[in-house]
Amino acid sequence: MIRQLGFLFAWSVLIVPMIDAAPHAYPETNREATVDTYAGPEGRKIEVADPYRWLEEDVRESDRVASWVARQQAFTEAYLTKLPERAAFRERLTALWDYERRSPPERVGKPDESPRRYTYRRNDGLQNQSVVFLTDDPGQDGRVLIDPNTWSDDGAVALAGYTASHDGQLLVYLRSEAGSDWKTARVMRIDSGEELSDEVRWIKYGGVQWAANGSGFYYTRYPEPAEGQAFQASSLNPAVYFHKLGTPQSQDVLLYNDPDHPDWGSYLVASQNGRWLLLLISRGTDNQNRLYVRRADQPLAVEGDPRDAWTRLADDFDNEWSPITCLGDRLYLSTDYQAPRRRLVTIDLEGPHSGPLRERLMEVIPQRSAPLEWVSFVGARLFAGYLEDVAGVVRLHTVGGEALGEIPLPGVGSVGGFSGWQNSTETYYTYTSYDAPPTIYRYEIATGESTLQFSPQTGVDLSGYTVRREFYTSKDGTRVPIFLMHKKDLVLDGQNPTLLYGYGGFTISLTPGYSPSRLAWVEKGGVLAVANLRGGGEYGEPWHEAGKLGNKQTVFDDFIAAAEWLCAQRITQPRQIAIQGGSNGGLLVGAVMTQRPDLFGACLPAVGVMDMLRFDQFTAGQFWRDEYGSSSDPAMVDFLLGYSPYHNVRSGVTYPATLVMTADTDDRVVPMHSFKFAAALQHAQTTSSAGDEPLLIRIETRAGHGAGKPTSKLIEEAADVWAFAWEHTARQKSEPAR
Structure with a gap:
């Protein structure tokens, strides 16, 4: 019933500059006769066409994909250039971003073993990358320790993390180029800034941990990819190593790998007191993990299988075991064992290792x-x-x-x-x-x-804005939180351009945070709405479970209900809602716009997972099977096919104005997802008379999945996104609501 609420609102006509609304002559995209056959339930064969399979080729290696990208980007740029608010948004965003930002100070070295020194990150406002400073007084600036802005002309080489040795003499830091998940570790002397010869490559999905004596560090790496496969090959066969300072990486000591399970992840934690090494084994992005332990003072290199050197405290994937600290030989863990919202427990590591972990726990902080x-x-x-x-x-x-x-x-x-x-x-x-x-x-x-x-x-008077937390009811009666930010004098007349943002997955919680980018939207007169959908971690694991695997449709229902609630509250109306999300949130936007295209005025899916049948064939995709399932499972094929954005684009459907966003160096969610989705949208529109809204793709260069993106690129992207969304939500239309 709420779908028809738009008819209750009066539609006024606001005369503003409008760009060409004629059917768009999109760049041609070749369609090929590729058909896959999947095994469905009860042995049923399911044939699925994939006409844009060729767009899965790496843009850096394929001339035809590179040509397609260039033509699409030129077409999109020609459209964006005409947007009336683009220049104004860019100018205002530049001003809003131009304020000093800092991270909390972190003590360098142990308090009783080193001088009183701290590191912190600082950005003067418009620097592409934040700079690491060293100071003996957190109230003073100190001196520059690491300046990533000197690493490249375009600011696309970023600092991906750093940590000081226990004695505060050395620093190991990670570099990432063009937003890639691949990282390279380097070492420097903190006092002099001298770079050591050590270089460790092919690190992914984790940081490094110093040995307590400062002789080297522990890290997880992946095999060096074949030529041309660095940005697409599946992340398989991780291995944990120890690197001794002053030696080449080829001599690093292997501490753990599991060739029997190449798709499992592994990450090492060294206890702060230097007595224990803790190994976390995972098989996906769920928090459930195995937990192994060994003494740090034992010889690292062992004869035979390195797996045998570890005591297996938890050898299943039934629960989460997150190490917090070690006091002597007593390990403190955060866990969801008998506590779906987590609790803190402790265990004596020198106790009887033969006893089951779960029977030896002592509770410290209850759920x-x-x-x-x-x-x-x-x-x-x-x-x-x-x-x-x-x-x-x-x-x-x-x-x-x-x-x-x-x-x-x-x-x-x-x-x-x-x-x-x-x-x-x-x-x-x-x-x-x-x-x-x-x-x-x-x-x-x-x-x-x-x-x-x-x-x-910030130079901004924030007293003129209001932030409030509300709750709305989803399709199945569940109470869902939503945050709103807008000017205090907002008139609830149902005609406010509104940005609705969501994620809904991987236990990630969308908590309140300041954003100069979003402030530009609200300052302009728009409403910001952030919905805390199921699939996230806002209410613990039960909230996550309610939105994963076979429950994934619940996430989309929550998002749709949020849009309908915004209309029912007379905050906005369907044609004035822009929906935005990135990564798993990009999947969210892609799914709901194909399910309810009538409910939105603009759609902004960024770096989204759009092909739910083939996502696990690339880079980190196999880790997401715990969240989504897989097309290799006959029980999941129909379900995945039912909401996969790429596979649910239909000719004859009028889709809202859409700006798909991705990056050519994204090796987390490879750009083929966005390429194929955009091609399908354009084909659907050009082969039918349904709609004339622009269906575009914006392809960033040297930006990756988003981490480490230079400030200049953030501003340019936000200006394009807000100008596009404003054009298709702020200007009123005289047509009746759909």
Whole structure:
């Protein structure tokens, strides 16, 4: 019934410059007669056409794909150039981004073994990459330690992480180029800035961990890909190594690999006290993992199978086991065992290893009604971060679990940080919300006092905006949170251009955070709406389970219900809603726009998973089978085919104005997803008389999946996206609502 609400609203006509609305002469895309046969339930054979299979070829290796990309990008640029608000958005975004930003200070070295020194990241506003500073006083700037802006002319080589050795003398840092998941580790002396000869390549999906004595570091790498396959080949056969400083990577010591399960992931954690090595084994993106352990002081190299050197504390994938810290030989773990919203437990690692892990646990912090998001141990205190209706809450506990109260926060927002050593006397944290830029506080462990450390000066008066948390009812009656931000004087007349954002997957929670990009939209007069869909982690694992595998349609229903609620509240109307999401959120946008094209005025799917039958054939795709299932499973084929965006584009359907976005160097969600989806949309429109809205694809160069994207590219992209969305939501149409 809500679908017809648009007829209840009066449609006024606003005269604004309008670009050519004639049918679009898209660049030609060749269609080939490729048909796959999948095994369905009960042995049924399912034939599926894939006419754009050739667009799966790597754009860096295929001339015909490169030609298609060039023609599509030229066509899109010609359209975007005509948008009336493009230049204005770019100018305003540049101004909004131009303010100093910092990360919380982190102590370099142990408090009792090194001088008082800290590192932090700082961006003066428009620098493409943030710079790492070293200081002996967090209140002073200090000196530049690492400046990634000197690594490339276009700012597309980024710092992907760094960590100091325990004695504070050395720093290992990771470089990533063009947004790729591939990382290279380098080492430098902190005092002099001298670069050592060490270089470790082919690191993916993880950082590095120093050995306690500073002799080297642990890391996970993947085999060197075949020529031309670095950005597309599946990520298989990870292996954990130790790199000894001053030696070539070829001499690194293999600590673990599992050739029997090449699609399993592995990640090593070295305990802060230097006594234990903890190995986490996963088979997907679910948090459930195996947990193995060995003493750090034992010889790293072993004869025979390196797997035999590890004691298997948990040898199944039934639960999550996340190491927090080790006090002597007592390991603290966050787990969902008998606690779907997680709790903190401990186990004696020197106890009887033969006993089942689950029978040897001691509870430290019990499960609460709100999900436990993270725990850190600093200065003999346990800091526990929770989400209460998507608002961050931090509770303090003793090592034994005694509750010491809550840390007061400025409002409904997000909080993070609280890093440090077991004997630290201080720690730092950040608070942010939609109307509050990231502000850094210093927390004194002994007194429990928080003092302001750094407050960004954005130059924007945020008092004229309102942020509120609401709840709406989804299709099946579930109560779903949604955050709204808009000007305080907004008139609820059902005619406000509204950006609806969502994700809904992989236990990722969309918590409140400041964004200069989104502020440009709201400042212009638009409404920001962020829906906390099922599939995320906002209410713990049950919320996630309700939106994964065979329940994935629930996520789409939640998003559709959010749009209908916005209309029912007279905030907006269907033709004025722009929907946006990236990665799994790009899949979300692609799915709902093919299911309810009548409900939206503009669609902005970015780096989305659009081909649900073949996603697991590329790079990290096999890790997502726990979330989506796989077309190799007969029980899942019909379900995946039922919502796969690429396979559900139909001729004769009027689709909203759409700007598909991807990047040529995205090796997380390879660009073929967006290529094929955009080609299918354009073909559907040109072969029928349904609709004349633009169906475009914007292809960024040297940008990857999004991590490390230069500020200049962020501004350019946001200007294009907002100008496109504004053109197709802010201008009123005289036609009746669909």
